Amino acid sequence: MSGGHGHSAPPLLTALANAGVRVTEPRRAVAALVTAQDGHFTTAELVTAARAEHPGLGRATIFRALDLFTLLGLVERVDLPDGGHAWVACETAHHHHAICTRCGRSTEVDDHGLAEVLAEVAGRSGFRVTTHRLEVFGTCASCVAASA
């Protein structure tokens, strides 16, 4: 996965171009940082990585890029159990994440079955659902295996 001389633009950049926003050098840098992350990452981690690999890249710019990527559905904010925030690169379709608290990697979870839960909320109480968020935390298969 590392190495290789692939020139194919990372999907993140292609998406940027398609969205009709400027593809600038700083945004390219943030995109590179994001795709380099394995699993979820905090802004602090990204800022640290930036300081090493892209000195001169401003902190505010990182936050702005992350906001932009979020708007475009290329990245998603995760609310950690401790109240902090992290991010995951992901596809644009609606889904959720199962996050390994050990290695930080995340698997996408689809809604199969959740619709029922939501329908019940709606039906029983007359509540009209507009959004929902589901976050699953645990240990991924390989971390389970590694600790066995």
Added chain:
Amino acid sequence: MSGGHGHSAPPLLTALANAGVRVTEPRRAVAALVTAQDGHFTTAELVTAARAEHPGLGRATIFRALDLFTLLGLVERVDLPDGGHAWVACETAHHHHAICTRCGRSTEVDDHGLAEVLAEVAGRSGFRVTTHRLEVFGTCASCVAASA
């Protein structure tokens, strides 16, 4: 609900006593503030309310009390869609909240059906689930009715 001269200790206080922690004046004050809230509330709101009704009550103490109540399962943190935090008073059993984004009131949602979703995550990928969080946002029945 307001007024009245009921002397029955609020459930929050009884729970404190049962948990074997000191029932202090400041904690009583925070408990009163919390039970006075209708729906979810932010720490900022609680601090403001405190300034009015319990001058001298320290900010840190409010945070500490909230932490304690959380530990005892009397209150729960909610992660708002905008990344902010709020709190809801609630029962100690595992459950989730359907939060009205209009009036702030919340209904408890139980897991009926969610177990399946989690089981599928586990089964398909070998992920071992330890915690999860589900938050549902929308408009409650009475707000729907009010806006019709």
Added chain:
DNA sequence: GGTCCATCTGAGACACGGTATCAACTAGAC
């Protein structure tokens, strides 16, 4: 290639949520 302007950037100041420290206080056990 060169010109131009809306958009974007970086620096730094700022607002805010939450935590750490520490001397003074107090609940509650004896």
Added chain:
DNA sequence: GTCTAGTTGATACCGTGTCTCAGATGGACC
């Protein structure tokens, strides 16, 4: 009443995220 561990409030502090604004730059148009 005495005593002590647990608690409190003031205050300083830290981390996260936002705002402002002068200067830079992407990319459209020539």
